[in-house]
Amino acid sequence: MPKVKSTEKKSYDPKALGAQIRDLRKAKRITISDLAERTNRSIGNISEIERGISAVTVPVLQEIALALDxxxxxxxxxxxxxxxxxxxxIVRKDNRRILQMQSAGLTEELLSPNLSGPLEFLLTTYMPGAETGEDGRQRVGDEAGLILSGSLELKIEDETFLLKEGDSFSLPRGGKHHCKNPGETNTIVAWVITPPTF
Known part of the structure; x- marks a missing residue:
């Protein structure tokens, strides 16, 4: 999927865009003042952007995207x-929000309509050899997954499991886990996370 270039003209709904920024900021546990500091903007300006009152140019949106990783x-x-x-x-297939992390070999698609509800529904595609970092990932919420295709090497604390299509798992908050695609084809996993932590 092509990336949006800064020279492209995009029409957007300021309220919808502001809601996306607010939901993602909250899911990442970042305060308005933290986001304002990271983007060198005032708290009032960030608040207006999130409420759809203040217009957002592509350069400003690039700053916000960088700050929200x-x-x-x-x-x-x-x-x-x-x-x-x-x-x-409802989220129609052609209207999913997609985050491509090409350097990590991962693509994540948001299946839930937003990040402001009690749970997050994601579809993650792991390219062959892709993994979630050597140190694993600390869970701040409860997570569950279903392997839709391919295989997944799942390390939970000191135990490693090989999961295949149709296998599922559940992970309580507070621990660490590491995911890797050990196969030669893409692995697709559907995740449910509560509360949202994207």
Whole structure:
């Protein structure tokens, strides 16, 4: 999927974009004042952006994306206008927000309509050899996953398990785990995380 270039003109709904920024900031446990400091903007300006009151240029959005550790395309994926009656409940396949981490060999798609609810629903694609960092990942919430295709090497604390298509797992908050695709084809995992921690 191509990345959005800064020279492209994009029409967007300021309120929807502001809600995306706010939801992602909260899911990452970042305060408005922290985001303001990271982007060299005032707290009032960040608040106005999140409420859709202040316009957001691409350079400003690039600063916010960098501060929130996502690629710029995160805010442009899923910008298709969903019918109002389903926007809070349903995510159509062609309207998912997608985060591509090419250097890590990972692609994550947000399957839940937003990050402001009690849970986060994700689809992660691991390219062959891709993994979640040597030190693993600390869980701040409860997580569960289902292997939809391929295989996943899952290390929980000191135990390592090889999971295949159809296998599932559940991980309590507070521990660490490490994921790796040991195979030669993509591995796809559906995740449910509560509370959202994207």
């Amino acid at each position: 996502v690629e710029l395309n995160w805010f442009f994926e899923g910008q298709a206008k969903a019918p109002e009656k389903e926007s809070m409940w």
